[in-house]
Structures are given as C-alpha cells and as structure tokens.
Amino acid sequence: MAALKRLHAPLAWVEGRWQRDVLLSVDASGHWSEVTANVPAPPGAEVLAGPLIPSLVNAHSHAFQRAFVGLAERREAGQDDFWSWRDRMYALALRISPQQLRAVASQLYAELLRGGYTQVCEFHYLHHPAQGQAFDDELDMAWALAEAAQDAGIGLTLLPVVYTRSGFGASGLRPDQHRFAADADWAWRASQRVMAAGLPRVNAGVALHSLRGASPADMTRLRQLVGATDVPIHIHVAEQTAEVADCLQATGRRPIQWLAEEGGLDPRWQLVHATHAEPAEIEAVARSGAGIVICPGTEANLGDGLADLPRWLSHGVPLTVGSDSQVTRGWVEELRWLEYGQRLTARQRNVAAAPGTQASSAARLFDAAVTGGARAAGFAAWGLTPGARADAMVLNREADGLRGLPDEALLDAVVFGSNGSPWQSVWVAGRARPWRAPGRVGDAFEAAMRELWRSDG
Structure with a gap:
C-alpha cells in the first residue's frame, strides 16, 4: 500500500x-x-x-470508575480495604446510565490520550439497566463506550465480561450485582456484534470477571465459543489474598495454579493483576505463553500488594500495564511505581534492569509494555515497526x-x-x-458527576 x-x-x-x-x-x-x-x-x-x-496500550480499564476517583479516600471508622472500597463503588455501578457513561468515558479517554495511551482495553461488565428494565439494545452500555472512544480519538478494545456468580460456591449474583449478569454466550455474542460494527479503531475480545465471578462451566463454554479465534481473553486473578484463600478452600488450589491446570491458558490470555503468585505458578504461566497486566496505581490505592516483578521478568512472561480504577491515568506513573514498589521492598535500585542486556529499568519496562500491550489488545504488532x-x-x-x-x-x-x-x-x-478534549466533553462530564452524586451532597 x-x-x-x-x-x-x-x-x-x-x-x-x-x-x-x-x-x-x-x-x-x-x-x-x-x-x-x-x-x-x-x-x-x-x-x-x-x-x-x-505510545502505549492501556491494557486494563473500568471507565465508569473515573466517576469515583477521589470519592473513596476517607476512613470514618473500622478497617478500609479492597472489599469495603468495592461495596462503596457499587453505589456508582448501580446507577450510572448509558448517557452518563459516555460522558464519563469521553473525559477519561481524553485524559488517557494525554497520558500517553492511544489504545484502551475496556474490561466491561456494566451490561444491563440499573433497575432491571430492558435497554432498547442490550449493548447500549457498550455502544456508549465505543462512542466515547470516538469522541476522544483513542482506540478501543472492548472486552465484554462473563459474570455469573458472587463468589466460589455461590449459585448466582448478589442483588447489587444484577446489572453485571452475563454468561459466556452473551459475552461472545456482544464481542461479535462489536467486531461486526466495523467502527474505526475499535476491536473486541472477551473476558471472565474472575474465578470467583465465573464458574468452571462458564470458562469451558467460553473456550468452546471462542475456539481457535485469535482474540484477547482477559481475567482478573489473584489480586487479593482473600481471593487466594477462598480459591484454596473451594478448589484446593491457588487461583493462578487452577487457571494454569484447568483454564487452557495460551498466548491469547491476559491475567490481570496476578499479584499473589508463587514461583511455580509463574513458571506455569511462562510455559503457557499467557501475559499479565499489572496496574500499580490501582493496586497501591486498594492495598492489593506487590507482584513479583523480577520473577515475572526473568521468566519472559509478556507484561504490560493498565489504569484499572483510574486513580492514575498516564503510563509514566504506572511504570514509575512498578519499579518503585520493588525498590521499597527490596531496598535496592534499578530492580527491573538486566545488566548485560538492558541496564535501564525504564527501557526494560517500557519495551515490555509495548510488546505486552499489543497482545493484550489483540494486535500482531505495536510500536514504531512496519504493520x-x-x-x-x-x-x-x-x-x-x-x-x-x-x-x-x-x-x-x-x-x-x-x-x-x-x-x-x-x-x-x-x-x-488534540491535547485537550473539546469543552463540551468536560461540561458533559461535570453534568454527569452532579447527577450521579447529587444525593451525596
């Protein structure tokens, strides 16, 4: 051409x-x-x-959570952790409309573009109306995200999420999770419709919320539907120690161990967070060819813990970063804290560097994110390279x-x-x-924030 x-x-x-x-x-x-x-x-x-x-791919995003940034940074009593944060976040998840989602996502995607991301992988599970009524189109929330990406000029990889249960052993979702409900057939149909729409710079894959949020039967069915189709498959895994303990109790195995042995991992898979991983689990992921997506800003904000970055790197596991809850919205800060977290625990400097091959921690992490981001978004290539x-x-x-x-x-x-x-x-x-989104994007975002939080003062 x-x-x-x-x-x-x-x-x-x-x-x-x-x-x-x-x-x-x-x-x-x-x-x-x-x-x-x-x-x-x-x-x-x-x-x-x-x-x-x-530029980089933002390999893990929940766009709606941009409307929650700065609103969960107080502890009035008791203990505050990931689970208490999640319960408060649901107050937003249960009431945001397609119109509000488009306004919030347009603002976020403009900020991500300014932060050096030009493609975002949207881990999308707000599928249904908040009050149980039907949308005119079951993908109204997904289309709102696609329209927001077009507004901002960023690329979008939409990942409809399978979400069928509230935890290991549960028979279904909690009442405050009803708008997340989607089985494997629904998620695959949604992904296929997004791809068929042919929107500029928009592609699609699929996701499972987590091992606690999707059953083994859900995973088997999704693998059947996807077959050999070369699409990205994402899943939250081993973000929290409580999740690891629950998985051990329910299955006798740790989450990443279970995925490696039962999930059919291959290079299409992206394990999001993978924070709490044992050496044998890292080795198993490396053998499978699957990648990981680390979100240092969010993982710090939520008190998740630190991934074993040196071991993931030494085993050559594809690795990239994401903005997740949107408390950080630029890749510079993600890469900085990916390294700084290791320095604080190891009390050493340039932990990610590889003397003899890549003495620069920044370059090693940046190159990993360029390569890993391509796979996370479903692209054959990314960076300054033909194709x-x-x-x-x-x-x-x-x-x-x-x-x-x-x-x-x-x-x-x-x-x-x-x-x-x-x-x-x-x-x-x-x-x-453009450096900044048009004024109408910011105005729409502010209006949506007033509507969403009016009851909170």
Missing part, C-alpha cells in the same frame, strides 16, 4: 534503542508501512520537532526533567524524572490528536 504521509524524526525509539534520522511512512489504513533509520529527511516529509517514542498502527508521541525536550539531557538518558528521565506528560503531541493512526 502506497504511503500517504511520511514523517521524519531526528531521534526515535526503534527496536529497543534510540536511532537517528528515522523516516516513517504511513499508509492509507493509518499503519506504519516503513520505518528506516539513518535516512536524511526527504522533500515533502514532515519533520518532527522532537524525539519520537511509541503496527501509526501511533506515537513526540517528546518535548524543554519539558520539566528532560531539558539539557543527553539523548541516551531521555527515556530514563521520562519515567523517573519528568512531571506530567513530557510530550508535545500524541499521534493516532498517523494523525496528531
């Missing part, structure tokens, strides 16, 4: 290192058709004003933390020394996207 646009970067992060004078061609579908280093800028090429790096969508970010060398640095230190400084979003433009499918 002939190039419709050519970009020239004086410096670009290609194949895991900085390369100079990089010419990038964009084809008619908005993908890179050619990426070549050491080429002078040809006539007609757009010369970029700063170093070019890949990948032409998504990227132009760094601002005058940004706080980057000014005056030598080229080789730029990515280290982006992750560990910058404030905010240290880039001057974000590109999606070969087009620069």
Whole structure:
C-alpha cells in the first residue's frame, strides 16, 4: 500500500534503542508501512520537532470508575480495604446510565490520550439497566463506550465480561450485582456484534470477571465459543489474598495454579493483576505463553500488594500495564511505581534492569509494555515497526526533567524524572490528536458527576 504521509524524526525509539534520522511512512489504513533509520529527511516529509517514542496500550480499564476517583479516600471508622472500597463503588455501578457513561468515558479517554495511551482495553461488565428494565439494545452500555472512544480519538478494545456468580460456591449474583449478569454466550455474542460494527479503531475480545465471578462451566463454554479465534481473553486473578484463600478452600488450589491446570491458558490470555503468585505458578504461566497486566496505581490505592516483578521478568512472561480504577491515568506513573514498589521492598535500585542486556529499568519496562500491550489488545504488532498502527508521541525536550539531557538518558528521565506528560503531541493512526478534549466533553462530564452524586451532597 502506497504511503500517504511520511514523517521524519531526528531521534526515535526503534527496536529497543534510540536511532537517528528515522523516516516513517504511513499508509492509507493509518499503519506504519516503513520505518528506516539513518535516512536524511526527504522533500515533502514532515519533520518532527522532537524525539519520537511509541505510545502505549492501556491494557486494563473500568471507565465508569473515573466517576469515583477521589470519592473513596476517607476512613470514618473500622478497617478500609479492597472489599469495603468495592461495596462503596457499587453505589456508582448501580446507577450510572448509558448517557452518563459516555460522558464519563469521553473525559477519561481524553485524559488517557494525554497520558500517553492511544489504545484502551475496556474490561466491561456494566451490561444491563440499573433497575432491571430492558435497554432498547442490550449493548447500549457498550455502544456508549465505543462512542466515547470516538469522541476522544483513542482506540478501543472492548472486552465484554462473563459474570455469573458472587463468589466460589455461590449459585448466582448478589442483588447489587444484577446489572453485571452475563454468561459466556452473551459475552461472545456482544464481542461479535462489536467486531461486526466495523467502527474505526475499535476491536473486541472477551473476558471472565474472575474465578470467583465465573464458574468452571462458564470458562469451558467460553473456550468452546471462542475456539481457535485469535482474540484477547482477559481475567482478573489473584489480586487479593482473600481471593487466594477462598480459591484454596473451594478448589484446593491457588487461583493462578487452577487457571494454569484447568483454564487452557495460551498466548491469547491476559491475567490481570496476578499479584499473589508463587514461583511455580509463574513458571506455569511462562510455559503457557499467557501475559499479565499489572496496574500499580490501582493496586497501591486498594492495598492489593506487590507482584513479583523480577520473577515475572526473568521468566519472559509478556507484561504490560493498565489504569484499572483510574486513580492514575498516564503510563509514566504506572511504570514509575512498578519499579518503585520493588525498590521499597527490596531496598535496592534499578530492580527491573538486566545488566548485560538492558541496564535501564525504564527501557526494560517500557519495551515490555509495548510488546505486552499489543497482545493484550489483540494486535500482531505495536510500536514504531512496519504493520503496527501509526501511533506515537513526540517528546518535548524543554519539558520539566528532560531539558539539557543527553539523548541516551531521555527515556530514563521520562519515567523517573519528568512531571506530567513530557510530550508535545500524541499521534493516532498517523494523525496528531488534540491535547485537550473539546469543552463540551468536560461540561458533559461535570453534568454527569452532579447527577450521579447529587444525593451525596
């Protein structure tokens, strides 16, 4: 396919290192058709004003929870943990409408774009009306998310979630979970409809909420429906120690152990959080080819614990990050805290680095997230490479933390020394996207927040 646009970067992060004078061609579908280093800028090429790096995939998002950010940071009495946070979060989950969801998600997706994400994997389980009445279209909530992604200009991987029970051994969902209800047939039908719609930059996979939220029969049925179709399959697993204890009591095995032995893991699978994993479980996941999605901002906010990052990395398990509950909405902070959490517990520095192969913690984590993000979103390629969508970010060398640095230190400084979003433009499918959402997006978000929280003052 002939190039419709050519970009020239004086410096670009290609194949895991900085390369100079990089010419990038964009084809008619908005993908890179050619990426070549050491080429002078040809006539007609757009010369970029700063170093070019890949954007990242946000591999785990609950968009509706953007409306809950900042509203669960007080403890009036007793103990506050993941489970008490979840019960309060349900107050939002039970009343948000499709119109409000679109307003909240449009604001979130604009913020994610500003935070350096150009594709978001939406782990979607708000399927049905809050009060039990039927939507005109059973996918009204899903379409609201797709419309929000179009509003913001971000790519979307929609993951309809199988959710059939409230816990191990339960026969169904709790009354405050009724709008989440979806069996494997429903989720697969939803995924197929989203794919058939042919929306720009929108694709779909499937998800199971968790081992406590979906039964072995649900998993078997979903695997039958998916068959050999190459779509991403996501699941929450081993986020909380209580979940691990409940799984042990119900099955005699830990959650990741059970998945590895019974779940049919393969490279399509993404294990979200995977916080509490034993060495043998990590080895089993590595053998399967499945990936993991770590969400450091949310896991810190909810007191989940720390994943065994060095062991996941040493076993070569595909790894990427997500914003989850939206308390953080940029990948710089996620990668920073992915490393910092390890430093605090190990009382060492540059824990993620691999001397002899990749001495930079920032580069090792960034490259892992680029590669792992492609698989999480169901893409064959991601980054500054032919065949990948032409998504990227132009760094601002005058940004706080980057000014005056030598080229080789730029990515280290982006992750560990910058404030905010240290880039001057974000590109999606070969087009620069606006820095900020139109005022109408913010106005709609504020109106939705007033409606959702009016009863709370």
